[in-house]
Amino acid sequence: MLCLMRHQRLLSLSLSRASTRFYGSPSSSDGSEIPKDTYRAPAVRIPTIKKLQEIARQNYLDMSDEEMKGYRDNIDQLTKTYDVIDSFKEPTLPVKYPRTPGYRPSKEENPLNAWYWRCDVKGAETGKLQGKTFAVKDNIPVAGVPMMDGSYVLEGYVPEYDATIVTRILDAGGRIVGKSTCEDLCYTGSSFTSAKGPVFNPHKRAHTSGGSSSGCSVTLTTGEVDMAIGGDQGGSIRIPSSYCGHIGMKPTFGLVPYTGIVPIVYNVDHAGPMTQNVYDCALLLEVIAGYDDGLDARQPENITVPEYTKQLSNELPGVKVGVLKEGFGRKLSEEDVDTMVRNAAFQMKEFGANVEEVSLPVHRDAMHVFLGSSFDGIAQMLFRGCGAGTLNKGYYPTSLIDALHKGYRTRSNDMSTVLKTALLLGSYLRQEYGGRYYAKSLNIIRDVTKAYDKALETYDVLVLPTCPYKAPKLPSAQANMTVSEIYKATKSMLANTAPFNATGHPALSINTGFSNGLPVGMMIVGKKFDESTVLKVAYAYEKLRDNN
Numbered sequence: 001m002l003c004l005m006r007h008q009r010l011l012s013l014s015l016s017r018a019s020t021r022f023y024g025s026p027s028s029s030d031g032s033e034i035p036k037d038t039y040r041a042p043a044v045r046i047p048t049i050k051k052l053q054e055i056a057r058q059n060y061l062d063m064s065d066e067e068m069k070g071y072r073d074n075i076d077q078l079t080k081t082y083d084v085i086d087s088f089k090e091p092t093l094p095v096k097y098p099r100t101p102g103y104r105p106s107k108e109e110n111p112l113n114a115w116y117w118r119c120d121v122k123g124a125e126t127g128k129l130q131g132k133t134f135a136v137k138d139n140i141p142v143a144g145v146p147m148m149d150g151s152y153v154l155e156g157y158v159p160e161y162d163a164t165i166v167t168r169i170l171d172a173g174g175r176i177v178g179k180s181t182c183e184d185l186c187y188t189g190s191s192f193t194s195a196k197g198p199v200f201n202p203h204k205r206a207h208t209s210g211g212s213s214s215g216c217s218v219t220l221t222t223g224e225v226d227m228a229i230g231g232d233q234g235g236s237i238r239i240p241s242s243y244c245g246h247i248g249m250k251p252t253f254g255l256v257p258y259t260g261i262v263p264i265v266y267n268v269d270h271a272g273p274m275t276q277n278v279y280d281c282a283l284l285l286e287v288i289a290g291y292d293d294g295l296d297a298r299q300p301e302n303i304t305v306p307e308y309t310k311q312l313s314n315e316l317p318g319v320k321v322g323v324l325k326e327g328f329g330r331k332l333s334e335e336d337v338d339t340m341v342r343n344a345a346f347q348m349k350e351f352g353a354n355v356e357e358v359s360l361p362v363h364r365d366a367m368h369v370f371l372g373s374s375f376d377g378i379a380q381m382l383f384r385g386c387g388a389g390t391l392n393k394g395y396y397p398t399s400l401i402d403a404l405h406k407g408y409r410t411r412s413n414d415m416s417t418v419l420k421t422a423l424l425l426g427s428y429l430r431q432e433y434g435g436r437y438y439a440k441s442l443n444i445i446r447d448v449t450k451a452y453d454k455a456l457e458t459y460d461v462l463v464l465p466t467c468p469y470k471a472p473k474l475p476s477a478q479a480n481m482t483v484s485e486i487y488k489a490t491k492s493m494l495a496n497t498a499p500f501n502a503t504g505h506p507a508l509s510i511n512t513g514f515s516n517g518l519p520v521g522m523m524i525v526g527k528k529f530d531e532s533t534v535l536k537v538a539y540a541y542e543k544l545r546d547n548n
Contacts, residue, residue: 163261
């Protein structure tokens with residue numbers, strides 16, 4: 001109580017001092033002290049009557065200028081609070097290892113455009129990841145290294161902090177060798193919307209690598225790095241993993257802290273491992289998973305992280321695999337993709353798994369429920385909220401918020417067609433329908449989640465194609481595509497992946513082989529926080545595939 005009273009007295013004193021917008025101690029005759037009446041610019045500029053009238057109209061208020069003057073005078077007093085707030089030292093995320101800013105690679109060094117920036121940040125001398133090299137998706141801050149999140153909106157931003165998962169990788173001995181190219185604010189499943197140009201598939205260069213973690217997948221596939229960290233808000237880890245032919249895992253919502261990373265929509269944000277094999281995926285997940293001391297409000301407190309690598313096995317006796325019927329035969333599905341994934345699933349019988357088809361009709365429409373909340377959500381959180389939103393008691397990266405705020409005011413016209421669509425539709429829905437469809441979609445997601453949970457009471461995992469079709473060709477510069485055609489080219493591959501961003505179930509993509517020179521991914525979905533079973537099934541299938 002005494003401490004609280006003392007704090008209140010100090011705060012009251014600070015408010016009193018700040019209210020004059022001056023600082024300093026009493027001046028002395030010899031000039032050795034700062035004069036008390038030295039001017040300091042206010043933290044928050046007092047709004048004009050014109051600006052307040054503009055805000056009033058936006059909020060359906062009708063006031064005369066004379067009436068508004070009284071409100072302005074009151075606001076003048078209230079804004080002095082922000083002088084006090086600016087006087088506090090702000091807590092931030094730690095930066096523990098030395099690094100240099102690095103450089104933007106040349107075309108000769110970066111032929112597939114997979115790298116946005118090259119750097120070299122060495123972590124601890126020992127640890128589980130000692131000797132492993134990493135690409136970090138360019139929406140994940142690495143202190144002192146430029147980050148643009150694939151967008152002109154953020155170009156020039158240099159974060160002063162390491163995201164929590166970056167620190168965990170470095171603490172475990174990992175070495176970060178660059179920031180990989182991602183799509184414009186990470187909002188597409190293809191790889192032609194990055195402000196720095198398209199990312200090319202290493203198997204067939206005229207084809208997409210998938211997005212939005214496009215550069216991560218390419219650097220893994222070409223062997224430039226051992227591991228990568230991606231982000232997934234609708235399939236952005238699993239889609240490029242499928243199109244490039246390696247392992248990519250979206251963990252359970254909240255298992256891996258999203259602290260400090262550029263978000264899209266709070267309830268679908270995930271970060272996770274991208275690796276060349278299942279063992280490395282399990283190893284990396286051991287390192288990056290776990291509670292972040294309340295800094296990421298997406299996380300429950302009681303997270304336990306097992307040693308996933310010790311639970312891997314070549315055998316699947318008694319494991320029940322449900323082949324999700326509605327994930328196959330979609331409108332855009334390719335027959336070879338469906339056949340290869342179905343065959344791969346039933347092949348697991350050789351290791352003792354019980355494999356059978358299961359029908360879950362809600363999966364057909366789950367993508368619509370995901371979209372129902374995403375447009376409104378992205379407009380409110382990423383655009384209006386400048387990547388912060390409200391009601392989150394976790395860590396807020398204020399330098400990132402400032403950079404997004406300034407970027408939207410100066411470079412929003414340079415955003416991708418897909419982002420502009422989301423901003424326009426999301427803002428329209430909020431303006432005309434007051435968030436009704438956002439709210440209804442989230443309510444429906446609970447029922448959709450229960451349907452998947454019910455199926456997972458019978459089956460240990462569900463299996464389906466990661467994407468309905470193989471990596472398509474990148475559009476030609478001469479294609480003269482309409483807005484609708486561009487949108488379809490960047491979103492139609494999300495039909496199987498996006499529902500599990502909405503529900504939060506863990507989902508992993510693994511390559512089943514190649515058709516016409518392009519990889520075909522199979523997605524394995526498990527119970528929430530049961531990554532162990534998902535990884536175990538993937539590991540067994542990987543051994544089965546590689547031995548045939």
